[in-house]
Amino acid sequence: xxxxxxxxxxxxxxxxxxxxxxxxxxxxxxxxxxxxxxxxxxxxxxxxxxxxxxxxxxxxxxxxxxxxxxxxxxxxxxxxxxxxxxxxxxxxxxxxxxxxxxxxxxxxxxxxxxxxxxxxxxxxxxxxxxxxxxxxxxxxxxxxxxxxxxxxxxxxxxxxxxxxxxxxxxxxxxxxxxxxxxxxxxxxxxxxxxxxxxxxxxxxxxxxxxxxxxxxxxxxxxxxxxxxxxxxxxxxxxxxxxxxxxxxxxxxxxxxxxxxxxxxxxxxxxxxxxxxxxxxxxxxxxxxxxxxxxxxxxxxxxxxxxxxxxxxxxxxxxxxxxxxxxxxxxxxxxxxxxxxxxxxxxxxxxxxxxxxxxxxxxxxx
Numbered sequence: 001x002x003x004x005x006x007x008x009x010x011x012x013x014x015x016x017x018x019x020x021x022x023x024x025x026x027x028x029x030x031x032x033x034x035x036x037x038x039x040x041x042x043x044x045x046x047x048x049x050x051x052x053x054x055x056x057x058x059x060x061x062x063x064x065x066x067x068x069x070x071x072x073x074x075x076x077x078x079x080x081x082x083x084x085x086x087x088x089x090x091x092x093x094x095x096x097x098x099x100x101x102x103x104x105x106x107x108x109x110x111x112x113x114x115x116x117x118x119x120x121x122x123x124x125x126x127x128x129x130x131x132x133x134x135x136x137x138x139x140x141x142x143x144x145x146x147x148x149x150x151x152x153x154x155x156x157x158x159x160x161x162x163x164x165x166x167x168x169x170x171x172x173x174x175x176x177x178x179x180x181x182x183x184x185x186x187x188x189x190x191x192x193x194x195x196x197x198x199x200x201x202x203x204x205x206x207x208x209x210x211x212x213x214x215x216x217x218x219x220x221x222x223x224x225x226x227x228x229x230x231x232x233x234x235x236x237x238x239x240x241x242x243x244x245x246x247x248x249x250x251x252x253x254x255x256x257x258x259x260x261x262x263x264x265x266x267x268x269x270x271x272x273x274x275x276x277x278x279x280x281x282x283x284x285x286x287x288x289x290x291x292x293x294x295x296x297x298x299x300x301x302x303x304x305x306x307x308x309x310x311x312x313x314x315x316x317x318x319x320x321x322x323x324x325x326x327x328x329x330x331x332x333x334x335x336x337x338x339x340x341x342x343x344x345x346x347x348x349x350x351x352x353x354x355x356x357x358x359x360x361x362x363x364x365x
Contacts, residue, residue: 004032004192006196007030007196009032009198012033012202015349017033017035017199019355020363021033025161029363035165040146044321049268050272055111060105062351063105066350068357070085079155087138088140089136092134093130093243094248100133116133118133127307128243129305129308131245131251131254140242168186170185172198172338176336177337201341203284206340208285210338221342222325223281227317228317229272229273230269231303231311253305256298259276261273269316296317300312322346328345331343332355334363
């Protein structure tokens with residue numbers, strides 16, 4: 001079996017792997033990215049045209065990361081000459097969160113926040129029925145996920161990174177602090193790769209890739225299939241900020257929710273809405289890609305009751321994976337020559353350039 005030597009190997013070319021390669025290559029590191037599927041595949045968590053750049057966090061560290069992420073997204077836009085982050089605003093409502101307290105923390109964290117009553121919010125955005133009060137973050141927005149991944153990878157390649165598609169990684173072995181080896185299988189067969197560092201950003205395949213690797217201990221990573229849908233807006237010219245709706249268990253209007261709801265307008269596709277982390281646990285290699293009928297019915301009910309600006313009967317569902325930790329905190333760790341970025345729990349995409357920067361720093365000597 002032939003062998004190849006690289007400085008840093010990145011396993012997985014989704015958002016986090018692409019951003020890590022971008023930072024490493026721009027810093028002059030030799031980087032090889034290995035992705036088991038083809039470009040633009042739909043088996044993971046990074047595909048699609050829309051993600052919320054939501055700033056409604058009450059943790060100061062997340063808000064600090066969001067400030068940096070906003071700067072880095074704009075830097076990537078300038079480098080790639082591609083629009084990636086559109087400022088649409090995001091509205092958050094529902095009695096499941098203390099929005100007055102959140103507003104204060106968000107303002108202190110450097111993002112504009114305003115509280116509106118239901119009537120004022122519904123007058124401004126008649127496509128919604130609101131569960132007041134309503135937190136509006138005008139500086140929040142929407143990211144183009146597919147275009148973002150392409151921009152990171154193109155930028156990494158322009159700085160010298162090598163990106164290999166349909167190249168599956170297996171048999172990872174640690175041989176020393178600066179020596180990690182693995183097998184890559186691609187169209188030309190199988191070969192061994194020796195790397196000084198391995199950054200695993202394999203998403204739903206993280207546990208499969210690293211189970212049994214000496215010294216590497218992963219937290220529980222739960223992989224689920226999620227199923228947002230795009231609903232047809234009744235007025236194509238209407239303004240749609242992104243949105244989050246947090247149910248209250250003691251409120252019969254929302255107690256039936258499967259989970260909190262998130263959504264946004266995806267240009268050309270409709271108003272996207274989905275349950276956050278409500279899907280069934282799955283094996284990523286054995287997915288049916290068939291939406292759960294009960295969750296579909298509940299989402300249609302949600303659209304009918306809370307989104308008067310859409311046709312709740314006309315929609316297209318998509319599926320994706322979440323890889324979640326117990327507390328929804330990210331795994332960003334290094335053990336010997338192995339760096340792990342995992343568990344982004346359905347809310348990591350907005351932080352992508354900062355996570356890539358963090359993983360690149362962990363992979364440094």
